[in-house]
Amino acid sequence: MPRPVWSGTISFGLVAIPVKLFNATSKKSVSFNQLDERTMSRIRYRKVSDDSGDEVPDEHIIKGFEVSKGRYVVVDPDELEPFIPAATRSVDLEEFVDLGEIDPVYFDNAYYVAPDANPKPYVLLARAMEEAGKVAIARFVMRNKQHTAAIRAQDGKLMMSTLAYADEVVDPGSIDELAGLEDVDVSAKEVKMAESLVASLTDHFAPEKYHDDYRDQVLDLIAKKAAGEDFELPEATTEKPKIVDLMAALEASVEAAKTARGRHPTGREKAAKAKKSA
């Protein structure tokens, strides 16, 4: 069972709603250890001095901020202490906005918000927000960091996503490659073709359709190697969609279906087809 990553209260007017946060996603990348191929020994990092190459014990390691090349301002942990936001254990709802107003670039980590103890005020808040179709913007402190978050209600449950700060979002104007796009000439026909392709690929978002194929293949490779099996390296393929004629596209599939069925509703058509392809 997942463990809460934070607990506290949502403050909403005069109401305090005790809640716990759980991670809503868990990263699933494959991680490798580094080894010495000669001995299979694990590789370890050591903190060494850039000057001497000697290992530096922890008690001599301090924090410095590089203000210009080679110039550091040294900051003592005690000096930072007053700035660390008080761990108030409170999620303060600041305002309610429409979800669509929040650009996805702001969304950071997702959490489930679960009631701690009496679920009634939680359920009330979730229902009210779902009914209003609004998202709450909240501020809270987690792991010594002040976060802004969006809390939304979905199917009677509350979900929270921490949000990036506005000045953390990179200004697209700082990327040269993004400049001058509005001056590129495209014909109405090209646009129509592109729109038509987009329309043809338009579907409802079904996240379960998508998998990290790389991870699956790597894990498969590892499982086979662990079991002592040979593993044939598949050829790397790069596919580009090509547009094929409708009847040509269907022919193979239809033929395969008929073969699989072993007969066709009309024997005549099957016979005619067989002659044609022979």
Added chain:
Amino acid sequence: MAANDVTTEVDGHVLSLSNLDKVLYPSGFTKGEVIDYHARIAPAYLTHLRGRALTFRRYPNGTESQGFFEKRCPGHRPDWVAVALGPGDRKGGIEYCCVEDRATLVWAGNMAALEIHAPMALAVDLDTPRAVVFDFDPGPDTDIGDCSQIALEVRDILAAVDLEGCCKTSGSKGLQLYVPVNTPGLTHDHAAQFALACGQVLEKRLPKRVTTTMAKAARPGKVFIDWSQNAFHKTTIAPYSLRARSEPTVSTPVSWDEVEACADGDVELRFLAGEVVERVAEHGDLFEPVATLEQLLPG
């Protein structure tokens, strides 16, 4: 895009087809074959779909699973798929899909919209049905043969007032008779009352074999003449539409000769997708008069 998706161009429209090999019918008929049928039958099928606010019945997980009716045209439709306002819900009119071209039929097939249900009226004039429909629904211990016998009786009544009609199988168990009107002034109410009146004549003449009352439809030995299909908000399975059954049966236009043969028990009117394509190649669209013939109902 999944590996088995294919991007294709149909009459200038690019669209992506997915899961062509997916079996949608217990008989093994796949989505690729559904699309293939739609593409081949399009010329005849479209005649009876164009200009109408259509209801799709979709079976993305096959005909053995619960399909769903889709009145509101999906928001993710390509922009070349036309929509039209049709009978709405409490919130007002609904934007239905229109199937105006072959590409849209292919798109519908790709969505596993196996059944397409059409109203009697065109979307531009929802209040004016283009035809009167008699829906013959076989009760227990009756079949399409009984429906055919009753359809022939209705034909005689129609002939007495100089009207012609065309029959099609429902693709399920029953038979439907359409009386083309295609003239201004017909109302849904008039169409329903006309069908009811014809039905009641037969009900009187053949009380053991015909009913026009929904409540008696389940009684053994009777064919229910469902005249209420002519109501404003009702749709009927479109001619040439697939049905979601164990095999890809089609609501198939049939000739009066075939109806007579079926009434005599000589043939069973049941056609699968491939056969229907061949029938149209051979005989043309037997339902064509329903789209073109102009007639006037008495009264």
